[in-house]
Amino acid sequence: MDTKYIFVTGGVVSSLGKGIISSSLACLLKARGYRVTIQKFDPYINIDPGTLNPYEHGECYVTVDGHEADLDLGHYERFTDIQTTRANNVTTGRIYRSVIRKERKGEYLGKTVQIIPHITDEIKRNVKALGLSGNYDFVITEIGGTVGDIESLPYLESVRQLRWEMGRDALCIHLTYVPYIKAAKELKTKPTQHSVKQLQEVGIQPDILVLRTEKHIDTAMRRKIALFCNVSPDAVVQSIDVPSIYFVPVAMHEQHLDEIVLSKTDVPKPWGEPHMEPWMDFLHRMESARETVTIGLVGKYVELQDAYKSINESLFQASTYNDHRLNLVYIHSEKLTEENVDEKLRDMDGVIIAPGFGHRGVDGKFVALHWCREHDVPTFGICLGMQCMVIEYARNVLGLADANTAEIDERTPHNVIDLMEEQKSVTEKGGTMRLGAYDCNLRPDSLAARAYGKTEVRERHRHRFEFNEKYRADFEAAGMQCVGENPVTHLVEVVEVPGKRWYMGTQYHPEYSSTVLHPHPLFLSFVKAAIAYHDERTMVDGPAADEKKQN
Numbered sequence: 001m002d003t004k005y006i007f008v009t010g011g012v013v014s015s016l017g018k019g020i021i022s023s024s025l026a027c028l029l030k031a032r033g034y035r036v037t038i039q040k041f042d043p044y045i046n047i048d049p050g051t052l053n054p055y056e057h058g059e060c061y062v063t064v065d066g067h068e069a070d071l072d073l074g075h076y077e078r079f080t081d082i083q084t085t086r087a088n089n090v091t092t093g094r095i096y097r098s099v100i101r102k103e104r105k106g107e108y109l110g111k112t113v114q115i116i117p118h119i120t121d122e123i124k125r126n127v128k129a130l131g132l133s134g135n136y137d138f139v140i141t142e143i144g145g146t147v148g149d150i151e152s153l154p155y156l157e158s159v160r161q162l163r164w165e166m167g168r169d170a171l172c173i174h175l176t177y178v179p180y181i182k183a184a185k186e187l188k189t190k191p192t193q194h195s196v197k198q199l200q201e202v203g204i205q206p207d208i209l210v211l212r213t214e215k216h217i218d219t220a221m222r223r224k225i226a227l228f229c230n231v232s233p234d235a236v237v238q239s240i241d242v243p244s245i246y247f248v249p250v251a252m253h254e255q256h257l258d259e260i261v262l263s264k265t266d267v268p269k270p271w272g273e274p275h276m277e278p279w280m281d282f283l284h285r286m287e288s289a290r291e292t293v294t295i296g297l298v299g300k301y302v303e304l305q306d307a308y309k310s311i312n313e314s315l316f317q318a319s320t321y322n323d324h325r326l327n328l329v330y331i332h333s334e335k336l337t338e339e340n341v342d343e344k345l346r347d348m349d350g351v352i353i354a355p356g357f358g359h360r361g362v363d364g365k366f367v368a369l370h371w372c373r374e375h376d377v378p379t380f381g382i383c384l385g386m387q388c389m390v391i392e393y394a395r396n397v398l399g400l401a402d403a404n405t406a407e408i409d410e411r412t413p414h415n416v417i418d419l420m421e422e423q424k425s426v427t428e429k430g431g432t433m434r435l436g437a438y439d440c441n442l443r444p445d446s447l448a449a450r451a452y453g454k455t456e457v458r459e460r461h462r463h464r465f466e467f468n469e470k471y472r473a474d475f476e477a478a479g480m481q482c483v484g485e486n487p488v489t490h491l492v493e494v495v496e497v498p499g500k501r502w503y504m505g506t507q508y509h510p511e512y513s514s515t516v517l518h519p520h521p522l523f524l525s526f527v528k529a530a531i532a533y534h535d536e537r538t539m540v541d542g543p544a545a546d547e548k549k550q551n
């Protein structure tokens with residue numbers, strides 16, 4: 001079968017969830033046995049989102065090959081279990097950089113370099129690159145932004161050309177919004193009509209419409225939209241609000257989105273049925289869970305929940321597989337002080353200390369960690385969270401009152417966390433950290449090894465600073481063990497304090513590799529410990545105390 005290309009565009013407003021629709025379709029096609037990948041084209045000029053503040057664009061996701069990527073790639077992986085790479089996320093910045101490099105090398109043979117055909121050709125080359133590898137039956141390409149944006153135009157022009165060249169091997173799914181006007185008690189189709197018109201103006205006729213809506217869109221309205229938009233009525237699908245994004249693949253399958261795609265791209269029959277049993281088991285657990293586990297997430301970007309997207313999802317998946325609902329409490333590290341820490345953390349069954357950069361909010365992380373360690377609350381420090389764990393231990397157990405990371409205090413006499421040697425000469429900010437997957441060997445008797453069920457793991461990184469080897473023996477003598485290290489460089493990857501209920505820090509980011517079908521072992525183990533701690537406390541305080549807390 002020739003590779004089929006599915007383009008997903010969006011109209012009316014942004015944030016409708018193109019990533020979730022693309023992921024859901026990929027999930028269904030994969031469950032039918034097809035080889036699928038998803039890529040995202042982002043119309044901004046940044047080379048990658050690595051230099052973007054999380055407030056701008058949410059979390060920066062990291063692929064195994066060390067690309068700092070859009071957070072939608074996280075959805076792709078969580079929904080499909082496929083691993084993405086730098087080829088799965090392209091920005092306008094990268095397209096222009098590559099065209100300009102070619103121009104400098106003289107590759108355009110004296111021609112004037114223009115948006116059409118040079119930029120569009122470069123976009124098309126990137127769209128087809130994954131398909132040409134021969135590894136995929138379907139390449140789903142999500143075009144970032146909204147139809148009508150100036151930035152999206154070269155992408156839409158490329159889609160137009162590709163559809164012309166590929167015929168029935170390509171199709172376009174357009175995601176729009178159907179607002180419900182409360183005063184009129186009516187759903188309105190006009191914005192969708194306009195958005196499809198805009199797409200038609202640039203030469204693209206969508207094959208399938210997915211309508212985001214809060215209320216059910218009946219058949220009559222779907223027919224009306226189909227008629228106005230030149231789309232067949234059975235190819236108008238609604239995407240109504242659901243309690244969890246993980247219901248979306250099922251909702252899409254119920255409306256035959258996967259079959260419409262197979263039929264429109266002439267995929268030979270028989271298609272069979274998607275094997276969704278493990279996915280359904282996950283949804284079933286999610287719906288039948290009655291008990292709640294409360295996890296506090298201490299970080300500085302808590303106002304924007306997308307900033308910790310992968311951590312949220314990992315915790316949610318781990319809670320579901322532990323048959324619990326997740327009550328995730330965001331705790332602003334900048335507002336956490338010695339005075340209020342007890343009040344803020346005492347109801348937590350477990351605490352996550354978030355990754356981050358810079359000094360803002362770190363003092364709150366130290367306060368939280370001190371409290372958690374003294375109260376023996378299950379605690380998980382991730383990246384900067386792990387580094388703070390080490391610093392807090394140095395200050396309060398090793399007695400090095402001025403211990404710090406060189407990131408915050410370059411002149412600290414006790415740089416228990418310091419810049420990696422190879423980072424010292426780096427001047428450029430973008431893409432220069434220790435990025436992507438590296439091996440880590442775990443001590444067989446460690447909590448981490450028990451959680452993973454093995455001693456050799458490979459996890460993704462995104463950091464510049466590291467545990468300072470000089471202090472390793474002092475930490476170990478004082479109780480904090482370095483239980484995971486890189487087999488080649490011996491950089492410390494995991495620290496633990498044995499004897500505690502669950503106290504672990506990882507220099508790497510396990511959250512990037514937790515998926516619906518393969519939840520991450522460390523999150524499973526951490527949440528399990530949090531549940532055990534909750535039950536222990538309920539037992540001591542009596543069920544009445546727990547009930548009171550819930551109310």
Ligand code: GLN
Pocket residue numbers: 354355356357358382383384385407462463464465466
């Ligand atoms: N700022 C720290 C470093 O660069 C931690 C990074 C992170 O938490 N991702 O090492």
